[in-house]
Amino acid sequence: MNRMMRGQIGPRFLVYILGLLIMSLGIVLLIVANLGATPWDVLHVGLYYQLGLTIGSWSIIVGIVILIVSSLISKEFPKTGAYINMILIGVFIDLYLLLPFMQTPDHLFGKILMFAAGVIIYCYGMGIYISARFGTGPRDSLMMALTMKTGWKVGPVRSCMEIIVLIIGWQLGGPVFWGTIALSLSIGPIVGFALPQCQALTDRFLAHLKKEKVFIAH
Template sequence: MRKTDNLFARLAIFTVGLLIMSLGIVLMIISDFGASPWDVLHVGLYYQFGLTIGTWSILVGFTILGSSAIMMKEWPQFGAYLNMILIGLFIDMYMLLPFFTEPVSWLGKIMMFTIGMVIYAYGMGIYLSAQLGAGPRDSFMLALQEKMGWKVSNARRMMEVTVLIIGWLLGGPVFIGTIIFSIAAGSFIGLALPQCRKITDKILKKRTLDKEIDRSANI
């Protein structure tokens, strides 16, 4: 099945995945138990220069996409731009909800952070399963890997350590959860992605079959 098949359904799955992933991001930030390295940077920029966390996510993503385009001498996939914009919008939307408040107890902080990380992993699994392209940060990671000859793991580690240091210097929320995320997030995503791909493939195959039945009935 070609990626162009069921484009509307893929866009819907892609958007739902980003909506879920953004919820995970916000829960980790609000938990006050730490955030992912990129979100440490976004929050640090927000603390120092204003705007919103979501706006900084978009601006940083735009800068990274531009760098990727220059390095690879080609425009990133459409999904990378959509990813950049929607995640920023969704983050700001969730941050405005009044019932999302920082937990008082340590147990509450840990629970909110853990739930956020699981939701993040499954949201990423869902949006990636739509196969409309990776986000700007992953695009830049692949550009570094190709141009510098590094392993993907080394390129990702270099990126995350760099943005983490910058975010920390800007006052971003570095704490125990940041370390946990850096160590465990890959494993969570590794578990979530195959499950999400199976569900997405079933949905897309069913829609394709339904379309074929409709065409046959109209002949």
């Protein structure tokens, strides 16, 4: 086991779950705001419109397909964190969507506020779950597998993935609007700003727990 993780699996897992909960809330706010969702959620919503089930179910099903493709490309099984990420985000999305107050605002101003809150919450949730260093999700696993296979840089690979998924989701009737473009332009910079903050906060939290453990042991 990695020395960094030794003795801190529990706390790191709690941070990981918290991050997934927050990120899933951001995803749902973006979907409910109805101003455009992330490319992957455009696909999930489009599949929901065409085939039924739930948005969270399609998030999990698409995740399973992605992990299979990633395994075939990289010739190795994804890490445990990818499976946890896939299942929990799908479950959390459906649970949030069941909340009675999770409704699209009647006015544009309310939609914009919900959308903006969704972007911030989504990015900081991502920063928190990544800061736990407990593994990434299926989409990131596929991105890394394609990067190793093609020799391309991460940026072009991720962009191609997002464009292809967005086109498929749009053809299925998923929610593509100006917010989708805004998301594509803003998520990277916001995550780049949020991740160092989340990492510093998580590291401080884990260091504090470690000091308390040492103090109790003495």
